[in-house]
Amino acid sequence: MLLKSDFKKVEEFKRILDTSKSIVLTTHHNPDGDAVGSILGLYHALKSKGYPVVAVTPNGFPDFLSWMPCSDEVIRYSDQKIIAVERILNADIVICLDFNGFKRTEEMGEYLMQSKGKKILIDHHPNPENHFDLQFSFTEVSSTCELVYELLSASFANDSVTTDSAICLFVGIMTDTGSFSYACSRGRTFQVAGELIAKGVNVEKVQGLVYNNFSAERMRLMGFSLNEKMKVLPEYKTAYISLTKEELKRFKNKMGDTEGFVNLPLAIKGIVFSVLFVEHDSFVKVSLRSRGSFPVNEISQKHFNGGGHMNAAGGKAFMSLSQVENFFEEILKSYSTILNKS
Numbered sequence: 001m002l003l004k005s006d007f008k009k010v011e012e013f014k015r016i017l018d019t020s021k022s023i024v025l026t027t028h029h030n031p032d033g034d035a036v037g038s039i040l041g042l043y044h045a046l047k048s049k050g051y052p053v054v055a056v057t058p059n060g061f062p063d064f065l066s067w068m069p070c071s072d073e074v075i076r077y078s079d080q081k082i083i084a085v086e087r088i089l090n091a092d093i094v095i096c097l098d099f100n101g102f103k104r105t106e107e108m109g110e111y112l113m114q115s116k117g118k119k120i121l122i123d124h125h126p127n128p129e130n131h132f133d134l135q136f137s138f139t140e141v142s143s144t145c146e147l148v149y150e151l152l153s154a155s156f157a158n159d160s161v162t163t164d165s166a167i168c169l170f171v172g173i174m175t176d177t178g179s180f181s182y183a184c185s186r187g188r189t190f191q192v193a194g195e196l197i198a199k200g201v202n203v204e205k206v207q208g209l210v211y212n213n214f215s216a217e218r219m220r221l222m223g224f225s226l227n228e229k230m231k232v233l234p235e236y237k238t239a240y241i242s243l244t245k246e247e248l249k250r251f252k253n254k255m256g257d258t259e260g261f262v263n264l265p266l267a268i269k270g271i272v273f274s275v276l277f278v279e280h281d282s283f284v285k286v287s288l289r290s291r292g293s294f295p296v297n298e299i300s301q302k303h304f305n306g307g308g309h310m311n312a313a314g315g316k317a318f319m320s321l322s323q324v325e326n327f328f329e330e331i332l333k334s335y336s337t338i339l340n341k342s
């Protein structure tokens, strides 16, 4: 729910929209459900109101998100650099969704920085950087999609949320809350979900398109990860999975295939901290999740060049996979007391 004091900012948001000839919506690199959902949810809503809007992502996104209405209209910087840069540099407004520092867009961040447009932030991560002219930044909402819904409702009396917009926004709330199992202790999240459903979201269909849309190889990779690659460290209430490039290749890994794997060890009784290490050409991608009060964003910030939320964070390690594993087991020792209290 937006606070009363935010309504001045809503008016300012409307005023800036109304005077803009070119609006760019953008999000972070390797966009997840909340990232794609929030740019497309806002894209549909602003388009329905006649605003000149385009959506630009730093790179592509997986099949389980590519079915969303108008996802083919998104300009992917990695494939369409010239047009993406032209749009960003000449925008009157750049609206940044589901991230709060330009570094999260990787190479594209340089152009966001150079853009002459006003920068507006709509996001739910802690500690936004100070690139932004106008900020809607709330950590208490489940997702950026929930916040977009609140902002649209406050700006346009709710009639901008079309069925297509509602579908996209529902995806982000659903994926960022693990299908309403975490980050949704506020009743308002369920009210927003209900209002989106009332606008025509078919929940069963959306669930199927997001969660039952994988290859057989991806399921086998998941089985392999749990059976052969998961290391459980009960003395630290921790479990981790690491996957090499060769293993990914063996299971015909496609973008998005390892999505969700990091959550699996948290189903083990007593495990409160789970990590997934995935080997890339020049770095190891690190995903961290926790239950309760163990702040994985602090771990990611301190040790893995990243950040995120208290219970879901990510980053990168610039060492070999086996070095990362050793490094991780070493740093775990210093968190032993806090982990065992969790």
Ligand code: 5GP
Pocket: 032, 104, 125, 286, 287, 288, 305, 306, 307, 308, 309, 312, 313, 314, 315, 316
């Ligand atoms: P994932 O593990 O799914 O890649 O990311 C989980 C969450 O961690 C994301 O929603 C995002 O908030 C955060 N995150 C992931 N990678 C990075 C990163 O490289 N830098 C920062 N600051 N946050 C990240």
Ligand code: MN
Pocket: 034, 035, 098, 124, 143, 144, 176
């Ligand atoms: Mn999010």
